[in-house]
Amino acid sequence: MKRKDPTIEQIGELMNELDAYHHRTVVIKIGGNSIAEDEHFLAKIAKQVKFLRANGVRVVLIHGGGPQIDKALRAKKIEFTIGSDGRRITSPRAMRVVRTVMNDMNRKVVAALVDEGCPKEKILYAARHPRYFVQAEPLDPDNEEHNRSGRPMAVASDEIRRVLDKNRIVVLHSIGLGHDGKTLYNINGDDYAMAVAIALGCKRLILVTNVTGVLDQRRKRIPTVDEETASQLIAEGVITGGMLPKVESALWVVKQGVGGVAIIDGFTPWAILAEMLTHEGFGTLFQSRLG
Numbered sequence: 001m002k003r004k005d006p007t008i009e010q011i012g013e014l015m016n017e018l019d020a021y022h023h024r025t026v027v028i029k030i031g032g033n034s035i036a037e038d039e040h041f042l043a044k045i046a047k048q049v050k051f052l053r054a055n056g057v058r059v060v061l062i063h064g065g066g067p068q069i070d071k072a073l074r075a076k077k078i079e080f081t082i083g084s085d086g087r088r089i090t091s092p093r094a095m096r097v098v099r100t101v102m103n104d105m106n107r108k109v110v111a112a113l114v115d116e117g118c119p120k121e122k123i124l125y126a127a128r129h130p131r132y133f134v135q136a137e138p139l140d141p142d143n144e145e146h147n148r149s150g151r152p153m154a155v156a157s158d159e160i161r162r163v164l165d166k167n168r169i170v171v172l173h174s175i176g177l178g179h180d181g182k183t184l185y186n187i188n189g190d191d192y193a194m195a196v197a198i199a200l201g202c203k204r205l206i207l208v209t210n211v212t213g214v215l216d217q218r219r220k221r222i223p224t225v226d227e228e229t230a231s232q233l234i235a236e237g238v239i240t241g242g243m244l245p246k247v248e249s250a251l252w253v254v255k256q257g258v259g260g261v262a263i264i265d266g267f268t269p270w271a272i273l274a275e276m277l278t279h280e281g282f283g284t285l286f287q288s289r290l291g
Helices: 008-020 032-037 041-054 066-075 092-115 157-165 189-200 227-235 243-255 271-277
Strands: 025-030 058-063 123-125 134-138 149-155 169-173 175-177 184-187 204-209 261-265 284-286
Touching: 008 271, 025 041, 025 189, 032 041, 032 066, 032 092, 041 058, 041 092, 041 271, 058 092, 058 157, 058 189, 066 092, 092 123, 092 169, 092 175, 092 184, 134 184, 134 189, 149 175, 149 189, 157 169, 157 189, 184 189, 189 204, 189 243, 204 243, 204 271, 227 243, 243 261, 243 284, 261 271
Parallel strands: 025 058, 025 204, 058 169, 123 169, 134 175, 149 184, 204 261
Antiparallel strands: 134 149, 175 184, 261 284
16 A cells, blocks of 8 residues: 655644644543553553653643442442432542542553653652642532532642643542542542633643544534534534533533633544644534634
8 A cells, every 4th residue: 555645734734733732731631441441542642642742732631530440449349329410429438449549540640651751750640749739529518428529619720830831741630629628529530621621721621532522413523513513413413412411511611711622532543633733633622613
C-alpha cells in the first residue's frame, strides 16, 4: 500500500492549532473502565500528555476508578448499591476502600507518564499531595452518616494554576474533602472534571470514553454541536438515553466559560491530539455556537 504523506496544508493546520493551545489549560478526564479494558490505554494517554507538555500546553489529568473500586469492595465483602442517578452510594467503610484504590490508581497513572519520559519531579499527583484540591458536600445531606458520595463545591484553582505555571502536570483523582477538613467524599469523575475545568476556565475539557461521540441517524460522527443543534437532535430522537445527560452537561459546562468540551473514543492511538490539533477533530466538540 502506498504511503500517504501529510500535505503542507495539514502540517500548517497542526502547527496553527498547536500554537492556539500554547500556555492554555486542557483538562483531560479518563475513566476506570478504559483503564481496565485496555492494558495499553494509559501508555496511549501518557504519550499524548508528554507531547502536549513538551509543546507548552498546561495539562490537568483526572481519572476515575469505578470497576477497580467495585472489585476491591467485592474482595472485602463490602456491599454497595447504585442510586437512581447512577452514582454509587458510598458507606464510610466503603469510602476507606475508595481512597486506597484511587491512590493506587493515581500512582499507576503517574508511573505510565514516567515510563513515557515525563520527569516524575514535574508531576504533582493526588496520592502524594498533602491536601485535596476540591471541596465537596454530601449528595444526600440527610443521610450523610451512611453515604459519603459527594458533589464538588469549590476548587483550589489558584493553587492548581501555580503548579501549572511551574510547567508541571497535575494528576488528580475524584475524591473531595468536606467543609470540616477531614471527611472525604467520593465524587463522580465527570462531575469532578467539569468542576475543575470551569474553575480553571480551561480551553478544553476532553472526556476520554469508549464512544466516538454523538452520531447522526446514519451512525456518522457529528464533529461539532452547539445548543441549537443539540435541541434539534434531541427533538429528532438522535440524542437519547445515556448520551442525553452527557450532552446537557457538556453544553452547561461551555456556558460556564470553558472553551469547549470534547467527547472522544480514547482507545484509538493519538485520539486526544487528533481532536485538539485538526479542524475536523476526532470526537464531538461542544461549543457555545457554531461558525
